[in-house]
Amino acid sequence: MGGGPSGLMAAMIASWNGAEVRIVERKGKLGKKLLAATNGRGNFSNLELNETHYFTSDISFVKKVLERFGIFQTLSVFEEIGVLVKNSDSKLFPYTERSKDIWTCFMHELENNNVEIVLNYQINDITYSKENKIFYLKSDYTTFESEKIIVATGGMSSPQFGSNGSIFQSLCTLGHSLIGLRPGLVPLKINDDYLSKDNLGAKLIGTVVLENAQGIEISKKYFGEVLFKNETITGIPIIQISNFVHRYLDKKIPVYIHIDPFPTYTQTQLEEILLKKINLRPKKPIYLLFTSMIDEKLIPPFLNSIGIEDFLMSSEALELRDIELIANRLKYWKFEVIDCC
Structure with a gap:
């Protein structure tokens, strides 16, 4: 769920690992936030990536995540998809400083790995059947079924790019907790x-x-x-x-x-x-x-x-x-x- 930078990365790597993947995006284009990053220059990460830059009550969790997939793993993925990286004061850009070049490399990988892309679909609710071990993603038009879901819909800071928090209540119904948004x-x-x-x-x-x-x-x-x-x-x-x-x-x-x-x-x-x-x-x-x-x-x-x-x-x-x-x-x-x- 979500076709922003996180959703594209998750879908791409899941497809590399053999999963059958579908991206459901509520906007009419994938990667809108990626294309707008740093006024189109595409600052995608930072060499100083570490747990101190995250707001959380459990810093150990963030640290464990970054130990598994930190800056070196990130750079390895970008190298694999063909992005030549430029370092500017620890901030990482594509060498051309064009967000669209990262977007182009992502799109090629998704197409090459047969990732299904569904645009202009707002998921209103998510339910789970313990009996069938299936998630049901319900929109106004249809219901998608999936064994696994990665929710990559962002927070509420960029509604123009699709991040509006509309799925939070449904996630809470599934048993997740939501801390105060800042x-x-x-x-x-x-x-x-x-x-x-x-x-x-x-x-x-x-x-x-x-x-x-x-x-x-x-x-x-x-x-x-x-x-x-x-x-x-x-x-x-x-x-x-x-x-x-x-x-x-x-x-x-x-x-x-x-x-x-x-x-x-x-x-x-x-x-x-x-x-x-x-x-x-x-x-x-x-x-x-x-x-x-x-x-x-x-x-x-x-x-x-x-x-x-x-x-x-x-x-x-x-x-x-x-x-x-x-x-x-x-x-x-x-x-x-x-x-x-």
Whole structure:
């Protein structure tokens, strides 16, 4: 059940082991989430894959699973189906950075191993006959029978790709338990008065870390592109760091995102850069002071956030204390996280 990345992998390996396999997918296309992975680049795994990255009350279970099928086994499978892998800061991509190339290799394997594919079928209920030792998967149109089922329908974070949690109640009826659902790898909603629809698509590239109200780092530090979309931020480092957020939001503990677009520069060095720019062109409008330093869409809200409303004022009007404040804020973009999207 489910034709996303997990379902495709499970179906493929089951067919390799001689099983007669059928994939039942509620959407009209297999692998929609795979095709959308990392904006179509296809980040399929990570060299740092281990049990610490999973939310569970039984970490030993996750550890046992990964000991049986961890990163080395995953890479072996991708090599076998013909995917040349690229490592980018421990993140694994197809060499072309095209999700569709992984999808193509999966589709070939499924066809080559006679896996039946059923699209646009929503399974509404699952029952089990102890007498016949058969599962019955019921939809609005028909009932499928199977000796075994692998449920690979995801959580509830991507209903547009098919993951909507509609089968959870049926699984509970079969005797499974369901822990409270929490957003995992998702964009984050931030509290900031200066960001608006005009910032849609703006980006910063730098390090990202989660901090508490005292400014103490409480997560791993990640590097990459941060995209601003109205009141939300996304991008690979945000998606990675979102795993830590719910632990604090659930307990109503304030938590903040710190973005540093200049990790290789100190605040003092940024002050020197700004002073040099001002000395070279003292009459230049202040908003042009930041051209080539930050995304132009972020310049107006950045200036507003430090109390500057006249974007056309001459750069020479800035005092030393202003420059110190600007340099500090350039290195320390801080937003309160108020929700996971």
